[in-house]
Amino acid sequence: MSKSSLSLTPVETVACCSPLSREPLSRSDAERIAPLLKALADPVRLRLMSLIASHQGGEACVCDLNEAFDLSQPTISHHLKVLHEVGLIDREKRGVWVYYRARSEALAGLAALVGTAA
Amino acid sequence: MSKSSLSLTPVETVACCSPLSREPLSRSDAERIAPLLKALADPVRLRLMSLIASHQGGEACVCDLNEAFDLSQPTISHHLKVLHEVGLIDREKRGVWVYYRARSEALAGLAALVGTAA
DNA sequence: AGAACATATCGATAAGCGTCGATGTCTTGA
DNA sequence: TCAAGACATCGACGCTTATCGATATGTTCT
Numbered sequence: 001m002s003k004s005s006l007s008l009t010p011v012e013t014v015a016c017c018s019p020l021s022r023e024p025l026s027r028s029d030a031e032r033i034a035p036l037l038k039a040l041a042d043p044v045r046l047r048l049m050s051l052i053a054s055h056q057g058g059e060a061c062v063c064d065l066n067e068a069f070d071l072s073q074p075t076i077s078h079h080l081k082v083l084h085e086v087g088l089i090d091r092e093k094r095g096v097w098v099y100y101r102a103r104s105e106a107l108a109g110l111a112a113l114v115g116t117a118a
Numbered sequence: 119m120s121k122s123s124l125s126l127t128p129v130e131t132v133a134c135c136s137p138l139s140r141e142p143l144s145r146s147d148a149e150r151i152a153p154l155l156k157a158l159a160d161p162v163r164l165r166l167m168s169l170i171a172s173h174q175g176g177e178a179c180v181c182d183l184n185e186a187f188d189l190s191q192p193t194i195s196h197h198l199k200v201l202h203e204v205g206l207i208d209r210e211k212r213g214v215w216v217y218y219r220a221r222s223e224a225l226a227g228l229a230a231l232v233g234t235a236a
Numbered sequence: 237a238g239a240a241c242a243t244a245t246c247g248a249t250a251a252g253c254g255t256c257g258a259t260g261t262c263t264t265g266a
Numbered sequence: 267t268c269a270a271g272a273c274a275t276c277g278a279c280g281c282t283t284a285t286c287g288a289t290a291t292g293t294t295c296t
Contacts, residue, residue, distance in 0.1 A: 016179040018179070030165045041153075050143035054142040056138070066273095074273090077275085081274080081275095096272055096273085097134040097272070111229045160283095181243090193285055196283095196285080213294075214293050
C-alpha cells in the first residue's frame with residue numbers, strides 16, 4: 001500500500017459516485033408497493049378501475065363491465081379478482097348481481113407514493 | 119314488440135346498471151399508460167427509480183446502482199433499459215461511466231393520472 | 237498496441253400472465 | 267322442484283418476462 005500510493009490514478013479522485021440526498025425506497029416497501037402497480041399495469045384492468053370509479057357512487061355491476069369489453073366473461077372476472085386481491089376494489093353481492101366499488105384511498109395513496117419519487 | 123310489452127318484467131325496471139358520472143379512461147389512453155405502469159411494477163425497477171431520483175442532482179452512475187442489489191450486472195442493465203425505453207429515465211454516457219437521470223415530469227404526470235381515477 | 241474496466245447484448249431457461257371454453261355455484265322466479 | 271340467469275372457478279394454451287453466464291463493445295491508462 002505504501003508503494004502503490006505513489007501511483008494514485010485520477011480514476012480514484014474523480015469518483016463516479018454521487019452521494020444520496022434522501023433515503024431511497026426500502027426493499028420491503030418496494031415489495032409491498034410493486035404488486036399494487038402490477039395490478040394496475042394492464043390496459044383492461046386500468047379501464048376497469050376507471051370505469052368503476054366513473055360510475056355513480058363509485059360502484060358498478062359486473063354486467064355493466066362485461067359489456068364494455070370485447071372479452072369473455074371469465075376474463076373480466078379474472079381481472080376483477082386481481083384488482084380485488086390487492087385491495088384496489090371492494091366486492092359486494094346484492095341478489096343476483098355483484099357490485100365492485102373503487103377504494104379511492106388506496107388509489108390516492110398509490111398515486112402519492114409514485115409522485116413522491118418524482 | 120306490441121305483444122311482449124304487456125309482460126314487462128321487474129327485471130327491466132329494477133336494472134342492475136347505474137349511469138356514469140364522468141367519462142372513463144379511453145381504450146387508447148389505457149394502452150398508452152399501461153406500459154409506463156408495467157415498467158414501474160417490479161420491485162427492482164421501483165427501487166432503481168427511487169434510488170436514481172434520491173441521488174444528488176437526480177442522477178446516478180450504474181456502478182452505484184449495481185452495488186445496491188444482489189443481482190447480476192446484466193440483470194440491472196436490463197431493468198435500466200426497460201425504464202429508459204418507456205421514457206422514465208434518461209441515459210448519458212460520460213467517459214467510462216453511464217449516468218441515468220430520473221425524468222421527474224414523467225413520474226409526476228403518471229402519478230397525477232393515477233390519482234385522477236381516485 | 238495492449239490491458240483493464242464499465243456497460244450492453246445475446247441466448248437459454250424457468251416462471252408468470254392473459255385469454256378462452258367448459259363447468260360449477262348460487263340466486264330468483266315459475 | 268326445476269329452469270334460467272349471473273358470476274366464479276378450473277384447466278389448458280401461447281406469449282411475455284426475470285434472471286443468469288458468456289460474450290461483445292467502447293473507453294482509459296500504460
